[in-house]
Amino acid sequence: MIKRVIALLTDFGVEEHYNGVMKGVILKINRNALILDLVASAKSFSIIDAAFQLWASYKYFPYKTIFLVVVDPGVGTTRQPLVIKTKNYFFVGPDNGVLYPAAYEDGIESVVKITSEKVILKNRNGTFDGRDVFAPAAAYLSKGMPIEALGQYTEIKEKYVFPEPIINKYSIKATVLHVDKFGDVVLNLRKEHINDTSKKFIIKDKNVQIKATFAECVGLCMVFGSSGFYELVLNQGSASDLLKIKTGDEIEIEIV
Structure with missing residues (x-):
């Protein structure tokens, strides 16, 4: 029996019924599906946040995991509902850029627009494709249905990539890719962007130094985070609140 993990990433939150209904649809099609929540409360409507969290996570999952991603502010429009097969995984979700960084990195092999009447739930209403389109597609994939049976081959239209600093x-002009629940601010700065870690920086009139761990931070500092990007952190505090910045913001970093 084929058993594939289905990992959900949505912005629905835990207080609404939407994630639960999607799981119900999956289990109705495949009672043996292995479903887990990767992220249930991604930033509402934020493609950059969901794309980052998916990209930062996917490679730690088992071979042929199906990532079901519903951060879909364009639901009901002409944006395509996609299934992307990569070298090691499947990605199911809207063609709005949210799937692209992870899928591209793993190596895209084929892309299908979900159109099959055997897959899409009857009475699709256009406001909840997570339930009506994406969940059943993921469920049938988890049962071993070939990707081509889900619809017709297509090309990805929205190829979102993380901006370069x-x-x-x-100075450095950086973009905020993600703010976590602790207020740590993930920037689009990799190790190669800062060659001299002894340098000092100023952000919004606040001095910043690079440290190796959170515990070493006194006040605001930068730490090279687990995702492979530098993060602004405040030891046992919120760097996001201190600097009044959020996901998607651009910030100026002065090099001292």
Whole structure:
């Protein structure tokens, strides 16, 4: 018997019924499905946040895991409902860029637009494709249905990529990719973007130094995080609140 993990990433939150209904649809099709919540409360409507969290997580899952992603502010429009088969995984969700960084990195092999009447629930109403389109597609994949049976081959239209920082001798313009529940701020800065970790920085009139761990931080500092990007952190506090910044913001970092 084929058993594949289905990992859900949505912005529905835990206080609503939406995630539960999607799981019910999956189990009605495949009672043996292994379903887990990767993220239930991604930032509402935020493609950049969901794309980052998916990209940061997918590679730690078993071979042929199905990632079911519903952060879909364009639901009901002409945006495509997709299944992407990569070298090691499947990604199911809207064609709005949210799937692309992870799928591209793993190596895209084929892409299908979900159109099969055997897959899409009857009486689809256009406001809850997580239930009516994406959940049944993931369920049938988990039973071993080939990707081509879900619809017709297509091309990805929205190929979102994480923005590159703008760096010169005196400053860095960075983008906030994610703010976690602790208020740690993930920036689009990789190790190669900061060659000298002894340098000091100023952000919104606040001095910042690079440290190896959270515990070493006194005040605001930067730490190279587990996702492979630098993070602004405040030891046992919220860097996001201190700096009044959120996901998607651009910030100026002065190099001292």
